[in-house]
Amino acid sequence: MQKLKVSSSFIRWLLILVVVGLGAILFTFHNESFYQRPLARVEQVRNEKAVKQTDEFKNVDWQTKQYLKIKMLNGKYRGKKLTVTNTYSYSGAMDQRYRVGNEIFLTRVHEKDGLLHATIAGYKRDTVIVFLVWLVILLLLLMMKKQGNLALLSVVVNSILFVLAIELDLKMQAAHVLLIFGTLALIFTIVSLILILGLTKRMLATLGATVCGTLIAMLISLLIFQLTQERGIYYESMQYVTQVPRPLFLAETLLGSLGAVMDESSDIVATIFELRQLDPTATKGQLFMAGRSVGKSIMGPLVNVLFLIFMADTFTSSLLYLKNGNSWGYTFSMNMCLGTVQSLISGIGIVLAIPIASGLAAILLGKKGKA
Known part of the structure; x- marks a missing residue:
């Protein structure tokens, strides 16, 4: 009876989520009046x-x-029709092609000599965004149920904290970038692990391993920067930065390393926790060695994931540099150097997290005895 009740509740929430999602998507097709920016449909x-x-x-x-x-869809010119021009390229690097039915934003809408004129500003994309958000939530509910909801909640909370940190950085004129985002990284870790794992020994072990692994990796990198006087690190390649780039680079590296180290630490601690459940008599030494084995198994894939993310991030811009006559050396210096450094620092954190996570989990979960 209990299983039937849970199943019925799950189906009910699933139906509610489907109805709400479809309603939200349908709303985006008819929400033109809610936009202050001029909006039109291609006919x-x-x-x-x-x-x-x-x-x-x-x-x-x-x-x-x-x-x-x-045809104008909102504003004082609603219902009026006009003709605008657009130029698009086959490559689509800096422009895009429009088709019948597309809804587009406009700028500089004005009347001249009795005719309406405007300039295209881009697609209206809220339908796609709402659909993707709804799909993610639906998949989390289907595959992870309660844990999926907690994971989603942690993402929402962390996103809000991230926006607040950026606003604080802007108000303080970038005077304490590392302090702000270092504190943010710690809060990220605590909030995420408490929401997903609760106040348990498993959470404490993961938290300790994540913080220690990330902190030691950053300290090692700063020491290397000091010894090498940061030769070969081109902060000027950080485009569109209107404040001192070095603290921003370190803050970005800290947040990126934190995610990789937390991922590995949680996997190691979760495995040790499951082993402890299966064998309550396991000693600290046995759990430590098991954690080390797990860490060595997942370290390679994690490092490769970081490398692939870095390659995907720089792929298009690197091609642009090379196709415009730049050498591989200049392309690497101006486009790939900082990403490579960040990947290396994250790799150091991943390696360090293996003994730290294994040791903390073994101390908190294991029993005394010989290895």
Whole structure:
């Protein structure tokens, strides 16, 4: 009877979530009046013949000019129609193609000589965003149930804290970047682990391993920076930064390393916890060695994940550098150097987390005895 009750409750919440999600998606198709920015729908499209473009480095692209007949959906010009132009390229690097049915934002909407004029500002993407958020929540509920809800809650709370930290950094004119984001990293860790694991020995072991592994990795990197006088680290490659780049780079590295170390530490501690459940007589030494074995097994995939994330992040910009006549050395210095350093620091944290997580979990969960 208890299982039937739980199953019925789960189905009820699932149906509610499906109805709410579909309602939210349907709402995004008819929420034009809630936007203050001018919004229009593309009703007709006429494309001119594509024109070949070649630059000094022999890069070839094709550009096409579009004439879009659009209908205003909000504002004082609602219901009026006008024609706007758009130029898109085959590569789509800095522009995009529009089709019938697309909803687009406009700027500089004005009347001149009795005609309405405007400039395209980009797609209206709220439907896609709402759908993806709903899909993530639905999958978490289906696959993880209560744990999925707690994981989602931790993401929401951490996102709010991250926005607050950025606002605080802006108000303080970037005077205490490392202090703000260092404190934020600690709060991230505590909030996430308490919500997901609760106030347990398992949480304490994961928290200790995460904080210690990340902190030691950062201290080692700072020591190496000091010994090498940061030669080969090009902070000027951090684009669009309007404050001192070095503290921002260290804060970014701290947050990135924290995620990798927490991931590995939680896996090691969870495995030791399960072993302790299966064998209550396991000694500290046995649990430590088991944790070390798990750590060595997952260390390689984790490091590769970091590398692939780094490669995906720099792939397109690296191609742009190379196709515009830059050497591999310059491309690496200006586009890949800082990411490589961050990956190496995270790798140090991953390696250090293995003995730290294994040791803390063994001390908290194991019994006295010989290894």
